[in-house]
Structure formats: C-alpha cells, structure tokens
Amino acid sequence: MEWRAHIKEYEGFLKLEKGLSSNSIEAYLSDIGKLEQFLEHSQIEAGPEELDRKQLGQFLAWISEMGLSARSQARILSGIRTFYRYLLLEDLIEKDPTALLEGPRLGSKLPEVLTVEEIDRMLEKIDLSKPQGRRNKAMLETLYSCGLRVTELVGLQISGIFRAEGFIRVIGKGDKERLVPFSPRAIKEIDLYLSDRNTLPVQPGNEDVLFLNRRGKMLTRNMVFTIIKELAKAAGIQKTVSPHTFRHSFATHLVEGGADLRAVQEMLGHESITTTEIYTHLDKAYLREAIISFHPRSK
DSSP states (O other): HHHHHHHHHHHHHIIIOOOOOOHHHHHHHHHHHHHHHHHHHOOOOOTTTTTHHHHHHHHHHHHTTTOOOOHHHHHHHHHHHHHHHHHHHHHHHHOTTTTOOOOOOOOOOOOOOOOHEEEEEHHHSSOOOOOOOTHHHHHHHHHHHTOOHHHHHHBBGGGEEETTTTEEEOOOOOOOEEEOOOOOHHHHHHHHOOOOOOOOOOOOOTTTTTTHHHHHHHHOHHHHHHHHHHHHHTTTTTTTOOOOHHHHHHHHHHTTTTHHHHHHEEEEEEHHHHHHHHHHHHHHHHHHHHHHHOOGOOO
C-alpha cells in the first residue's frame, strides 16, 4: 500500500507539475515497476523510504543479470533517481539513497546517419501507384526536412501548416509547441498527399490529423517504424534505420553545412544545448574518417 500510494502521487506530479507526455510517464512508472519486481523476487519487505544504497545496488546487479544493455540499465537508474528526488522534494524521505549509486559505463556510440543519396534511394522505392504511396513520401520528406521525433510526426495537424511563412507547428515533449521551418519539397509532397487524404473516410476526432491510415485514423508509431524499415531494406541500406535516423541525419547535415548550434537546438526542441552538441561530435567523427580515408599521410 505504501508503494502504491507514493506511486499514485508521483504519477500526478509527473503529469501536472512536470507536464510530461503519457509515454514519458509510462516509462517512469515502468522503471519503478522493475524495482518492485526486484523487491518481490528478493523477498525484501520495505517501503521506498526504507530502502538503502546497498539494496538499490543489488537491484542494479539484478537488472544487469537480466541481460539488459548498459544504456537500458542507465535509463532505468535515471527513472529511479527521479522518483527519489520527488520523495525528497515532498519531504517523504530525509536522504536520497540513489545519490552515490554508480550506474553502468556508457560508450560514446554515435547515432546512425543516412547520406542524402541513401535518403533519396529510400524515397525512390516508394510505390506511388499504391494508396499509401503519397502519404509515405510526404512523411519521409517531412521527417528529413524538419528533424521530427516519430511522436511529433504522427501528431502533426493540418491547421499547424503555415505555408506562406514556411513553418509547421510541432507539439514536442511535455506538450511544448515550437515552429519548425520546412522545405518547399516537403510542402509540395504534403499538398500532393492531401488530395489523396481527402478521399479517406476520416474517423471522428481525426479531422485535423495530417497523416492517416487507410481507415482514416492517426498512424501509430509502430506503423511508421515498419514503413521506414521496409523502405530501407528495399533500398539496400545495411544500416539500422528508424524514424529517429532521419532526425539524426537532419541535424548532422545542418551542422556539417555550418548551421549555428543554437538554431539546430531550437529546431530539434532540445531543452539543453548539451544534447545538441552530440552532432558536433558526429561532424568531427566524419572529418576524422575522411582524413583516414583520403589524406596521403594516412596511407
């Protein structure tokens, strides 16, 4: 009961005070759920305020033994830390037992990036004779043109397209709005798709949703993942490609082209410039690879 009451209040805190999306809240609660599973498995009867650093260290060892990647372990630990910071903030505990916990070491793995040629190859593999062809082409052009998260893409609204100004309104994390410029090519593909969309039996509540499935409802994130994976395979691309790959490619190509990092941060909707700085590392990695490949002293 002690856990349930704290978690229920924590859920309200994440929703009302932090303004997080339902997906983010679900992820945070899932992290705490794993801690509860560990306590049950280990037959530890203790409330959140009774757990100590040693027991939480045993929890980290337990999730490691489950075969989770270091990145997944680090994300779970981050979720547990957030929960304990909330308990501290609410004066439900006097000391944060997660403060001195050491998480798994993460490598500096850089995200996969597509070249412009690879993106064009994927676009060429879209069958425009099929009903969903125009929609898929407009989606990919929008992903690459605007650097959107997949959740932002499926949530785009027709009323958020400002053609004259060359911007599209995006609802990002925590329901924060931002205006992102989009290319003439993207708006051209959207307009071509809209003529097909007008023939769909739009379901109630989806009238303003831009990208719809054949039943006239908002696309799911999984459907977008599937479409992109199939196109990457058809284009003969060996990289691991997802909707987020287009976001990484968008940012990387801007930085390589000399775009100001603050402008890229604004377009991506990053709260911290530190998050955006990964793309300067990507750029340096690309330059190093170019030197190794082509400089005569590297032969």
